Amino acid sequence: MSTAQTAYLNGRVPDGPIAGKWEKCKNEMKLVSPSNKRKYDIIVVGTGLAGGAAAASLAELGYNVKSFCFQDSARRAHSIAAQGGINAAKNYQNDGDSVWRLFYDTVKGGDFRSREANVYRLAEVSANIIDQCVAQGVPFAREYGGVLANRTFGGALVSRTFYARGQTGQQLLLGAYSALMRQVHHGKVKLFTRREMLDLVVVDGVARGIVCRNLVNGQLESYAAHAVLLCTGGYGNAYYLATYAKGSNVTAAWRAYKRGAFFANPCYTQIHPTCIPVTGDYQSKLTLMSESLRNDGRVWVPLKKDDGRSPDQIPDGERDYYLERRYPTYGNMVARDVASRAAKERCDSGFGVGSGGQAVFLDFADAIKRDGEATIRAKYGNLFHMYQKITAENPYQAPMRIYPAMHYTMGGLWVDYYLQSTIPGMFVLGEANFSDHGSNRLGASALMQGLADGYFMAPYTVGDHLASRKLPAVTTDHPEFRRCIDETRTRVETMLKVNGRRSVDSFHRELGKLLWDYCGMARNAKGLETAIQKIRGLREEFWSNVRVLGSGNSLNQDLEHAGRVADFLEFGEVLARDALARNESCGGHFREEFQTPDNDTLRDDANFCHVAAWEYAGADKDPIRRVEPLEFKEVPLTQRSYK
Amino acid sequence: MSDKLNLTLKIWRQASPGAAGEFKSYKLYDISTDMSFLEMLDVLNEELIQKNDEPVAFDHDCREGICGMCNLMIDGQAHGPDLETTTCQLHMRRFRNGDTIVIEPWRARAFPVLKDLIVDRSAFDRIMQAGGFVSVNTGNAPDGNAILVDKDDADQAMDAATCIGCGACVAACKNASAMLFVAAKVSQYALLPQGRPERTARVQNMVAQMDQEGFGGCTNTNECEAACPAGISVSNIARLNREYLRATLTGAK
Ligand SMILES: Cc1cc2nc3c(=O)[nH]c(=O)nc-3n(C[C@H](O)[C@H](O)[C@H](O)COP(=O)(O)OP(=O)(O)OC[C@H]3O[C@@H](n4cnc5c(N)ncnc54)[C@H](O)[C@@H]3O)c2cc1C
Ligand code: FES
Numbered sequence: 001m002s003t004a005q006t007a008y009l010n011g012r013v014p015d016g017p018i019a020g021k022w023e024k025c026k027n028e029m030k031l032v033s034p035s036n037k038r039k040y041d042i043i044v045v046g047t048g049l050a051g052g053a054a055a056a057s058l059a060e061l062g063y064n065v066k067s068f069c070f071q072d073s074a075r076r077a078h079s080i081a082a083q084g085g086i087n088a089a090k091n092y093q094n095d096g097d098s099v100w101r102l103f104y105d106t107v108k109g110g111d112f113r114s115r116e117a118n119v120y121r122l123a124e125v126s127a128n129i130i131d132q133c134v135a136q137g138v139p140f141a142r143e144y145g146g147v148l149a150n151r152t153f154g155g156a157l158v159s160r161t162f163y164a165r166g167q168t169g170q171q172l173l174l175g176a177y178s179a180l181m182r183q184v185h186h187g188k189v190k191l192f193t194r195r196e197m198l199d200l201v202v203v204d205g206v207a208r209g210i211v212c213r214n215l216v217n218g219q220l221e222s223y224a225a226h227a228v229l230l231c232t233g234g235y236g237n238a239y240y241l242a243t244y245a246k247g248s249n250v251t252a253a254w255r256a257y258k259r260g261a262f263f264a265n266p267c268y269t270q271i272h273p274t275c276i277p278v279t280g281d282y283q284s285k286l287t288l289m290s291e292s293l294r295n296d297g298r299v300w301v302p303l304k305k306d307d308g309r310s311p312d313q314i315p316d317g318e319r320d321y322y323l324e325r326r327y328p329t330y331g332n333m334v335a336r337d338v339a340s341r342a343a344k345e346r347c348d349s350g351f352g353v354g355s356g357g358q359a360v361f362l363d364f365a366d367a368i369k370r371d372g373e374a375t376i377r378a379k380y381g382n383l384f385h386m387y388q389k390i391t392a393e394n395p396y397q398a399p400m401r402i403y404p405a406m407h408y409t410m411g412g413l414w415v416d417y418y419l420q421s422t423i424p425g426m427f428v429l430g431e432a433n434f435s436d437h438g439s440n441r442l443g444a445s446a447l448m449q450g451l452a453d454g455y456f457m458a459p460y461t462v463g464d465h466l467a468s469r470k471l472p473a474v475t476t477d478h479p480e481f482r483r484c485i486d487e488t489r490t491r492v493e494t495m496l497k498v499n500g501r502r503s504v505d506s507f508h509r510e511l512g513k514l515l516w517d518y519c520g521m522a523r524n525a526k527g528l529e530t531a532i533q534k535i536r537g538l539r540e541e542f543w544s545n546v547r548v549l550g551s552g553n554s555l556n557q558d559l560e561h562a563g564r565v566a567d568f569l570e571f572g573e574v575l576a577r578d579a580l581a582r583n584e585s586c587g588g589h590f591r592e593e594f595q596t597p598d599n600d601t602l603r604d605d606a607n608f609c610h611v612a613a614w615e616y617a618g619a620d621k622d623p624i625r626r627v628e629p630l631e632f633k634e635v636p637l638t639q640r641s642y643k
Numbered sequence: 644m645s646d647k648l649n650l651t652l653k654i655w656r657q658a659s660p661g662a663a664g665e666f667k668s669y670k671l672y673d674i675s676t677d678m679s680f681l682e683m684l685d686v687l688n689e690e691l692i693q694k695n696d697e698p699v700a701f702d703h704d705c706r707e708g709i710c711g712m713c714n715l716m717i718d719g720q721a722h723g724p725d726l727e728t729t730t731c732q733l734h735m736r737r738f739r740n741g742d743t744i745v746i747e748p749w750r751a752r753a754f755p756v757l758k759d760l761i762v763d764r765s766a767f768d769r770i771m772q773a774g775g776f777v778s779v780n781t782g783n784a785p786d787g788n789a790i791l792v793d794k795d796d797a798d799q800a801m802d803a804a805t806c807i808g809c810g811a812c813v814a815a816c817k818n819a820s821a822m823l824f825v826a827a828k829v830s831q832y833a834l835l836p837q838g839r840p841e842r843t844a845r846v847q848n849m850v851a852q853m854d855q856e857g858f859g860g861c862t863n864t865n866e867c868e869a870a871c872p873a874g875i876s877v878s879n880i881a882r883l884n885r886e887y888l889r890a891t892l893t894g895a896k
Contacts, residue, residue, distance in 0.1 A: 057781040072702065073768050075808055076710040092788065128784070135784035137777045137837040139792075139801040146791030164801060170709055171804060178776035185772040193765065216757055245704040279677045284685055285706045386707060389725075389732045390679075455781045503692045505685070549697050554659060555758040557700055558692070 009262070009613060009628035012416040013117040018634050019099075022121040025417070029460055030467035037062035040466050041225040043210055045197045045252055047074035049169070049447055050430025051231030052176035053454025059188035060179075061459060066223055067180065068192045068212060070247055070560075075177045078233050078245040079450065082169020083290035083383065085151060085161035086447040088126040093150055097158040099123045106445060107635045109155040109335050110410070110438020111587035111601060112609070113268070116634055117417060118435050125456045126448050130162055132455055136175040140164050151379075153443040154291050155335040155642075161444045166290055166382045172447055176454070195221070196560060197252040198491075199484045200228065200259045200426065207426035208474045211484045213492070215560060218553040220485050220492075222476045227425050227462050230256060231454070234409035234431040236269065238568045238575065239520075240512020242406035243275060243288040249564040250571045253413050253432055261421040262613035262626060264414035264434035266571070267579035270441055270588045271521050272407035273299075273339035276390055276400075277359045286405040287390055289362065290383055291443040294332045296367035296376065297400070299323050299339070301351040301360050311353075311361055311399050322346055326598075330642040337440045337588045338600070338642055340404035344521050345599060347403070354401045363399035404521060408446060410437045410588065411578070414613040414628070418461040419453060422615075425465060429453035434611065439587025492552045495562050500545030504562045507542050511535065511565070511572055519576050524592045528580040532573055539569040574614055574623055581625055584608045596639070605637050648674040648735060651743040652687065654699055657756050664756065666745070676736035680723065681706060681713065683735055700759040708732040708872060711807030714814070715760055716747040721811035721870040729809065729872040749810055751819035753857045764810050766856040767824060773852035774845035775828045777837050796834045803830040805873045815870035818859030823867040825849050826883035827875050833886050843890040850887060 014025045032040065040063050044055040047069040055067040069077060089102040102123040107114060130148070134140065141149040141163050150159040164171035183189040192212070199211035201222065209224040235250035236242040257263045274289045300319045307314065322342060324331045332339075343360050346352060353359050368376050373396055377384070384395050391401070412434040419427045419435070430450040437445060475481075518531035542565070550556040584604035585594040594602040603609075611628040650671045657664030671690075674683050681703055688698035704712040713730040717723035723733045738744065746760065754762040792800075804827070812823035829846050832838025838845070861880060868877045 053781075060780045071704055071710070071712060072764055073711075073808065075768075075771075076704055076712050078705070078710075080710045081705045081707060090787070127787075128782075130787045131784035132779075132781060134787040134790055135777065135779045135837060137800075137832055137835050139797050139804050139831065139835065140787075141801075142792050142794045142797040144794050146793055146797075147788045164804075167709065167805060170807075171801075174804065178771065179779075179781075181768065181771040182776040182778060184768075185776075191768070193768075245710060246706060247704050280675055282675065282678055282682050282686060284679070284682050287707050385727075386732070389708075389728060389734065392734070392736060459781065503689055505689060547692060549692060549695065555700060555761065558698055 009414070009611070009626050010416065011115055011628055012418060013115065014417065018117060018120045021117050022124060026460055029464035032463050032467045034062060038064065040064065041066065042227045042229065042462065043223055043225040044068070044229045044231060045210065046077065046231030046233065046430070046432070047177070047180065048077035048079035048231060048233055048430060049173055049176055049450030050454045051229065052077065052173065052180050053451050054229055054231060054429055054458045055189055056176060056179035056183050057455050057459045058462065059183035062188070065183070065189045066192060066225065067189050068195045068197060070194065070196045070215060072193055074180055074191060074193065075174060077173060078248050079173045079447070080170050081245060082447055083166045083288065084292035085153060085163035085168045085444040086129070086172060087153065087160050087444040088130045088162060088448065089123055089160060090127050090130060092148060093159045095158045097160050101158065102126060102160065104635055105156050106436070106442055107438070108640055109440055109442035111440050111603065111640050112438065112632060112637050113586050113630065114436055114438030115630060116632060122436050122449055122452050125452045128456060129448060129451045133172055133175050136178060138164065138171045138175040151292055152295055152333065154294065154333045155442040163292070166292070166380055169447060172451065176451070197232070198255060198488045198563065200256045201481050201484050202259050202423055203474050203478055203480050206424045206469065206471065209476065209481060211488050216555055218551070218556065220488055222481045222485055224474050224476050224481065226466055226471050227427065229427045229429060229458060229462070230413065230432050231429040232432045234412070235571065236406045236409050238511065238572050239406040239515045240509050241278065241283060241286050241516070243272060243286055246285060249567065251564050251567045254567040254571050256413060256421070256423065256426060258616050260423045260616070261426060262414040262615050263411070263574060264611050264613040265411035265439070265578065266575040266614070267519070267582060267589050268410035268439045268587065269406065270336060270408040270410060271340045271404045273336055273343055273404050274362060274402045275405035275407070276387065277354060277403040287386065288405070288407060289387060289400060289402055291336070293362060293380060293383065296379070297332070297362040297364050298366060299332055299360055299362055301346045301353060305350040306357070311363070320351065327642045334642040335440055335442065337590070340521055341590060341599065343404055359401040359403045361399040362402045364395065365399070368396065406516070408441055410434065410439060410441055414611065418464065419457055420461065420465065424469070427458055427462060429458055439589050492559065492563070495546070495548050495566065496552055496559065498543065498546050498548070500547050502545050502547060504546060504548060504558055504565050507538065507546060508561070508565045508568070510538055511568055514538070515572055515575065519579050522590050522592050523579050525580060528576050531576045532580070535569065535573045535576065542566060542569055577623070578612060578614065581612065582608060601640070609637070646676045648676060648738060648740045648742070650674055650738065653743060653745045654760070655747045656699070656759055658758065660755060660757055674735055676734070678735045679706070679731060680717070680733040680735065681731050700761050702761050703731055706731040709807060711809035714749050714762065714809050714811065716749065716814060718745050721749070721814040722872050727872055727874045749814035751813045751858070753819065753821070754810060754813065766858070767808055767810065769856065770821065770825060770849055770852045771828065774841070774848040777832065778841060790836055792835060800831045800834040803827045803834070803875065803879050806875050807873050809872065811870045811872060812867035813858065815866040816859065817864065817866070818862060820861045820867070821853050821858040822861040822880050822883065823871065823875055823877065825853050826879035829886055830879040830882045833882060842886065843893060846883065846886040846890050
């Protein structure tokens with residue numbers, strides 16, 4: 001690692017003791033005067049927890065906000081699907097929780113690959129998030145005394161997760177959406193729904209606007225502003241089969257990358273242990289069964305290989321509760337990457353269940369016996385209902401069959417402590433950035449991070465950018481806007497003109513399978529090299545053989561999909577490259593060459609205790625791997641253990 | 644057990660908002676009963692693309708029944724035949740070999756068709772803008788447990804808050820009324836202490852906006868409740884009416 005590289009990426013972490021950094025930073029940031037705020041325009045792309053919260057909060061401060069999303073309403077962002085809950089260090093249960101403990105669990109859960117200062121700040125503001133959401137009228141679960149209820153989530157020994165049945169994301173998002181709608185009512189937010197951002201406009205080195213396609217009439221539009229916030233979510237749909245909403249994409253982030261934003265740790269992907277298994281090759285998505293189910297469900301496989309018996313015919317003594325066996329302290333509540341790999345290991349060794357043997361049991365019989373069916377129904381009713389809808393099996397009577405699936409991406413655009421990317425004036429919030437979860441995210445922490453970024457970070461740090469930079473007036477007549485629009489138009493037209501033989505979806509599926517096979521739960525150098533070659537070939541074929549019907553001047557879902565797949569085909573290669581370059585295992589990045597005797601991740605702290613951020617170097621050139629070193633001053637580097 | 648179905652689909656095709664639309668028939672063979680309804684449409688679209696026909700446009704995103712994006716009239720029923728089930732959660736095992744399935748967009752004056760099966764539901768957003776919020780800025784909040792909420796109230800508020808905003812209630816109603824949608828939001832806030840201060844203005848403004856958008860009146864046929872994939876109860880409409888009456892009587896705005 002050369003010093004030139006290390007000097008390049010500076011996370012701008014404030015100095016001083018960790019507990020005082022954010023306070024110090026807030027005190028030192030420049031402020032925009034109240035009467036000047038209305039002179040600034042801010043673009044917020046995305047209306048999920050991060051974007052919705054940021055847009056509403058910035059508008060409350062007095063800025064003019066333009067809010068964009070590709071769905072028909074801001075309320076439908078992918079955050080709506082989050083099920084289990086949101087963490088906060090409230091210690092309402094008096095079980096020893098604290099800001100420190102949430103910080104510690106998150107750093108450890110991330111397998112020591114996150115920036116300590118960011119994680120500490122996240123833990124610090126976590127309690128404010130709950131307060132804010134309660135005040136908005138989010139109907140969190142309550143105890144009989146009227147106080148807020150908690151449940152336990154993976155990777156923690158305390159009960160700090162707040163929830164609204166199995167629909168926590170829905171309720172938190174509707175809270176942020178209601179705050180956003182209030183600002184639309186006050187004229188401070190202008191909504192642009194059914195718009196897809198296709199380019200970032202950078203003027204004199206500063207992000208000053210975006211190009212997007214109006215998905216209803218196909219027109220290309222551009223918008224200028226003094227700051228651009230990307231809150232566009234994760235890139236897990238590169239794998240095709242994932243728990244993401246179908247529209248989730250890497251396009252906005254990828255376009256920004258090509259304009260100079262670095263892409264950090266793309267190989268840190270999270271494969272969630274409890275999802276409904278694949279049933280056929282027509283499958284369009286995979287459905288999560290929330291981690292909260294592991295509170296009451298016990299994971300097991302038969303002790304005997306290829307045991308064909310139905311689960312009720314297998315007595316307790318002939319079952320292997322392998323998580324409880326291998327991790328006696330955490331049991332079924334180990335971190336996600338650990339649980340996923342364990343399921344894969346059991347299935348690959350021939351102990352899997354169901355047709356094809358690619359599943360394990362998640363069994364509620366003991367919990368139902370202990371607490372009664374009504375209690376279980378009250379806690380997880382909607383999840384059980386969903387399971388039954390999809391599989392036609394009744395999980396109150398027979399154990400669920402589950403298997404790991406692509407679920408979340410810890411990697412994302414690189415940001416400093418201020419959530420600013422390598423392009424000044426462009427901030428990245430929520431799942432779209434790389435900041436807080438290291439190489440593995442703990443359950444109930446994404447909602448926390450998205451809302452922390454949106455409600456409590458961006459309103460300060462965006463103000464600092466506006467107050468400390470001279471930002472000359474720029475309109476969409478600027479040549480740079482014209483250039484970006486022209487380039488976008490050419491790209492759309494080229495795609496429509498190929499007129500080949502293969503559908504967009506078939507390319508997407510093939511890319512997804514490549515990534516899953518070579519860059520999924522287990523990776524190795526040879527496989528990754530193969531993946532890179534194959535992805536390149538597939539990309540070439542795409543541009544010569546894809547068939548996109550219809551026109552660019554109308555609502556055209558196939559064209560939308562084509563644009564996203566084209567970007568996934570470029571991005572997928574960088575993802576594989578990142579995995580190949582990281583010669584160690586950590587969290588969700590498991591390289592078979594680097595493992596402990598117990599099949600756990602084996603980090604190489606001497607050589608890889610850093611963030612890897614990829615810089616675009618131009619078409620047909622290899623991207624450059626930049627580095628931000630990580631220091632662990634508060635939580636000493638140790639081998640992570642859930643035993 | 645998975646079986647195979649042969650089906651005839653009659654689908655509404657309409658090129659653009661103003662254009663005349665028509666039903667077109669399509670045949671599909673060997674559809675697995677394990678498929679979701681939308682996966683069946685994916686298969687159709689893949690076949691159409693192979694034949695150089697433009698695929699059918701339909702809204703969808705989460706495909707797990709929570710985002711409220713999918714919205715199909717299936718054989719005259721909003722979201723199809725299953726109770727408390729969105730279109731994306733409907734599975735083909737619900738159909739029989741040889742069935743003809745008629746697929747239309749939501750039909751309502753306030754939801755104009757954009758293309759094929761896609762409609763514009765922004766009227767719902769505008770109703771929310773009129774009052775579907777608690778006026779609290781970021782940073783204003785007291786400690787979460789400083790506001791105690793009776794568990795029953797919290798549970799009932801949650802029952803109402805689970806509305807996914809899909810518009811099935813409007814599509815199912817012969818008057819295209821949006822009462823259930825508005826009632827769900829008004830109820831959630833009416834049941835919670837956080838919603839009380841703005842109670843009067845909220846119900847008045849949301850109802851006024853609903854009328855302005857061109858939704859019809861409610862004549863208590865309960866079709867909305869039957870069609871609602873989130874199981875929102877019509878008892879919320881009774882609560883909305885009480886809230887509205889109360890606001891009118893107390894007069895205050
Ligand atoms: C099934 C499921 C369950 C989950 N459960 C939990 C949980 O219990 N707890 C937890 O903490 N986390 C959970 N997560 C993770 C969590 O939900 C997400 O990480 C988080 O909601 C992401 O929020 P976000 O605001 O960053 O992005 P999203 O919610 O993904 O929002 C992205 C926004 O960007 C817009 N957008 C994207 N691309 C473009 C573009 N090119 N142009 C214009 N707009 C664009 C979209 O329209 C959308 O508004 C879950 C995830 C899934 C899939
Ligand atoms: S696609 Fe989200 S509810 Fe059906």
